[in-house]
Amino acid sequence: MNKNLLLAPGPTPVPPEALLRMAQPMIHHRTPQFSQTLAETAAMLQELYQTTQPVLMIAGSGTAGMESVVANLIGAGDKALVVRGGKFGERWGEIVEAHGGIAVNLDVEWGQAVDPKAVAARLDEDPDIACVFVQACETSTATEHPIEALAAVVRERDNVLLCVDGITGVGCFPLPMDEWGIDALVCGSQKALQLPPGLATVALSERAWKRAETVQRTGTYYLDLLKERKAQAEQRTTAWTAPVSLIHGLNEVLKRTLDEGLAQTYARQECLARATRAGLEAIGLRLYSSAPSRSVTAAWVPEGVDGAKLVKYLRDEMGVTLAGGQAKLKGKIIRIGHMGYVGPFDIISGLSAVEIALDRLGHDVEFGRGPAAAIAIVREQWPSAA
Numbered sequence: 001m002n003k004n005l006l007l008a009p010g011p012t013p014v015p016p017e018a019l020l021r022m023a024q025p026m027i028h029h030r031t032p033q034f035s036q037t038l039a040e041t042a043a044m045l046q047e048l049y050q051t052t053q054p055v056l057m058i059a060g061s062g063t064a065g066m067e068s069v070v071a072n073l074i075g076a077g078d079k080a081l082v083v084r085g086g087k088f089g090e091r092w093g094e095i096v097e098a099h100g101g102i103a104v105n106l107d108v109e110w111g112q113a114v115d116p117k118a119v120a121a122r123l124d125e126d127p128d129i130a131c132v133f134v135q136a137c138e139t140s141t142a143t144e145h146p147i148e149a150l151a152a153v154v155r156e157r158d159n160v161l162l163c164v165d166g167i168t169g170v171g172c173f174p175l176p177m178d179e180w181g182i183d184a185l186v187c188g189s190q191k192a193l194q195l196p197p198g199l200a201t202v203a204l205s206e207r208a209w210k211r212a213e214t215v216q217r218t219g220t221y222y223l224d225l226l227k228e229r230k231a232q233a234e235q236r237t238t239a240w241t242a243p244v245s246l247i248h249g250l251n252e253v254l255k256r257t258l259d260e261g262l263a264q265t266y267a268r269q270e271c272l273a274r275a276t277r278a279g280l281e282a283i284g285l286r287l288y289s290s291a292p293s294r295s296v297t298a299a300w301v302p303e304g305v306d307g308a309k310l311v312k313y314l315r316d317e318m319g320v321t322l323a324g325g326q327a328k329l330k331g332k333i334i335r336i337g338h339m340g341y342v343g344p345f346d347i348i349s350g351l352s353a354v355e356i357a358l359d360r361l362g363h364d365v366e367f368g369r370g371p372a373a374a375i376a377i378v379r380e381q382w383p384s385a386a
């Protein structure tokens with residue numbers, strides 16, 4: 001039997017404190033006790049998102065959060081500029097079209113960040129575009145898009161909104177919603193929120209709420225954010241049966257995160273990203289992204305090694321779960337998640353396992369180089385707990 005190490009870009013490990021909290025006996029969701037937890041959690045989410053707007057909790061995976069944004073901001077025939085630099089960018093476009101919108105695609109080479117000037121040019125060309133959809137981190141390519149710069153471009157235009165999939169961004173690196181002027185920000189529980197899958201969080205800016213109030217929606221019942229805002233922000237309850245255990249877990253994780261402080265959390269996350277990148281490069285793997293993310297790292301599998309076999313060997317023989325490539329990157333890259341409840345020694349161990357697995361699959365490996373490079377980064381850069 002292997003001891004398992006979860007280094008996927010979601011789901012991520014759940015801290016024992018959150019597991020214990022979620023294991024408490026069930027309480028009813030229409031009770032003062034649950035209302036209290038919901039209100040407390042909502043207030044902490046506002047601190048995490050750095051917004052004065054309500055952050056709504058929705059039972060559903062991250063995609064439900066994405067769809068709630070589209071369903072409430074895009075009407076039939078509305079145009080949306082979709083930054084497509086990977087699988088999740090494509091998903092925005094598919095959701096827009098499922099809701100009767102017109103996706104104007106801005107294709108970006110996989111592994112590269114979008115150029116804000118290209119976004120500005122497309123918005124100038126087409127004044128009918130109502131929303132820009134983008135990922136903070138395109139998880140399929142482990143690439144960060146420059147959200148602050150994009151927000152500056154979009155903010156100059158009164159009639160355009162910036163909608164950010166922050167599913168592998170929120171809690172990993174700064175995305176201060178109000179300060180930067182992000183109009184919609186989505187997160188999912190199984191990433192930096194350190195919980196099991198099944199809970200999405202969504203916030204809209206004042207501008208976005210105005211649009212949500214007037215847009216000719218094509219229709220959603222469950223994902224009606226106006227109804228959800230009324231329930232959660234005004235009545236301290238949820239529109240539908242709340243995912244009670246997940247919200248208790250979120251309450252626990254957010255308390256721990258805010259106790260630590262966002263700056264410290266981001267500094268830890270950044271150090272883990274640097275250690276992972278340095279470790280993979282020292283093993284001789286080339287990083288895939290030219291704008292590597294602080295939440296997940298992707299690297300090319302060396303020539304002659306089957307990436308799918310590498311991931312399978314690591315999982316089945318070594319108990320180490322990381323991710324392979326998606327779509328056209330299947331078998332070609334590996335992706336290591338380092339967001340949430342992941343520590344430096346998880347990364348160092350994971351790199352050792354990658355070395356052993358590569359060796360077993362016939363690749364020439366000088367043992368210890370990857371972990372040593374990661375150790376050097378951790379030794380120099382791990383933020384003091386002070």
Ligand SMILES: Cc1ncc(COP(=O)(O)O)c(C=O)c1O
Pocket residue numbers: 009010061062063064088135137138139140165167168188197
């Ligand atoms: C950037 C990004 N967007 C969207 C999703 C989809 O979220 P879910 O699988 O929770 O629906 C993911 C999940 O990996 C993601 O990483």
